[in-house]
Amino acid sequence: MKSAGLVRAAVAQNVPDKPAAMAALPSAPAQGVSPPSMRVTNWTDRPPPPPICKPNPLAETGERKILLDLKRREAALDAWAAALDRQEQELAATKAALRRQIASLKPLAAKLAATKAQHRSVDTARWNALVATYAAMEPRSAARIFDGLDPAVVLNVLRRMNSRKSASILAVMVPRKARVITEKMAGMSPATTTMKAAVLLPDGAP
Structure with missing residues (x-):
């Protein structure tokens, strides 16, 4: 009996007063205010990898755009140099x-x-032989032959002949033929001479 009374006395001393116990309890949250959330962090989880997306060429700006432009220019220069090498x-x-x-x-x-040169030498030798032949003839005899020859042949012979001998032959040739040969020797064409004569002669002149 005595021991039971001692136990009840000890328990009564350890029990706090009711108002003090009520004050020690946490107060209820105010109306409209949510309590702070409790987030449990799992330290074994790893953060997710960042999303992989292709670069947008339209959004290239700054240093990246300059580098890409330089690469394109370098490729164009290499192609141009290769084309020049092929052309060379x-x-x-x-x-x-x-x-x-x-x-x-x-x-x-x-x-x-x-x-x-051989043909020229042969041609020169042939003309020289003709010149020597007609130079040895009498002027009148040579003139009669020249009157019937082509003016080009007569011109080539007289040009290679001594001027005194050619003058004596022209003096006894037919006047019309001698005039044509003289004009050719002077470098004038017959058509030019005829035109000049038509301009100088008065109307009705023979």
């Missing part, structure tokens, strides 16, 4: 082909020049 190679090949053609044509050109 083609020109070199064309020049080499032309040099080969010229080298192959040089012997032919030399042969043609030699043939032309």
Whole structure:
């Protein structure tokens, strides 16, 4: 009995007063105010990776745009340089082909020049023989032959002949033929001479 009374006395001392206990309790939240949320952080989770999206070319600005522009210009310059190299190679090949053609044509050109010189020498020798023949003739006899020859032939002979001998032959030739030969020797064409005569002669002149 005595022990039971001691236990009740100890319990009564440890029990706090009711008003003090009520004051110690947390007060209820005010109306309209939500209590702070309690977020549990799981430290084992990793943040999600950022989204992968393609760059928009229209949005390229600043240093990136300058670098891309420089790369495009570099590619264009490389292409231009390659085209120039190809053109240079083609020109070199064309020049080499032309040099080969010229080298192959040089012997032919030399042969043609030699043939032309030979023909000129033969032609000169033939005309010199004709000049010597007519120079040895009497002027009147040569004039009668010249009157029936082509004026071009007579002109070539008289041009190679001594001026005194040619003058004596022209003096006894037919006047009309001698006039034509003289005009040709002076470098005047018959048509030009006829036109000048028509301008100088008065109307009704023979």
